[in-house]
Amino acid sequence: GAVVSQHPSWVICKSGTSVKIECRSLDFQATTMFWYRQFPKQSLMLMATSNEGSKATYEQGVEKDKFLINHASLTLSTLTVTSAHPEDSSFYICSGSGKTSYEQYFGPGTRLTVT
């Protein structure tokens, strides 16, 4: 299957700072990318969907000014958590799907800890 990478895999930041997470499709063009959040022992919650070159569509309850998503190319999407707080600590997972395939290919996730 197609490969999606995320960087970093693990990050710690101080409260009030911003942190950027990268999601890359390594061997396919991801026309659509998705960002999920997963709390311990909970399911993945879809945060937003982004199409290359367009603004992201956020799910209800997700603060778009807090979680900035950029999908500037067909192989890269970034999620920036702005002014992070401890309650933003979570596991963030991205996925991508191509133009010809409905299937989503998932990255391995990024664990964010805000102190």
Added chain:
Amino acid sequence: AQSVTQLGSHVSVSEGALVLLRCNYSSSVPPYLFWYVQYPNQGLQLLLKYTSAATLVKGINGFEAEFKKSETSFHLTKPSAHMSDAAEYFCASDPYYGNNRLAFGKGNQVVVIP
């Protein structure tokens, strides 16, 4: 809102025994349904999917799932567990038929006992 229920966060199964993971969906109209597997430090990988064609769906690694509308279920099975099946399994639904906005269950951590 659309939801998917997976009961029992941890499932232990003996090597060679049947693997059964249960998934129920909540929508009145059957959605597309998926099972994903996640191995440590890897992304979720699609095992199989139901998109309103055959109700018995075969996937990779010997897994299969049966869609039952009357029970609003999409349970995952494998006749004989292997040690390599130890992983986390997620059921997901797409009520928008291709919109790809997936709703996930909480997952089952499968432990295979030698």
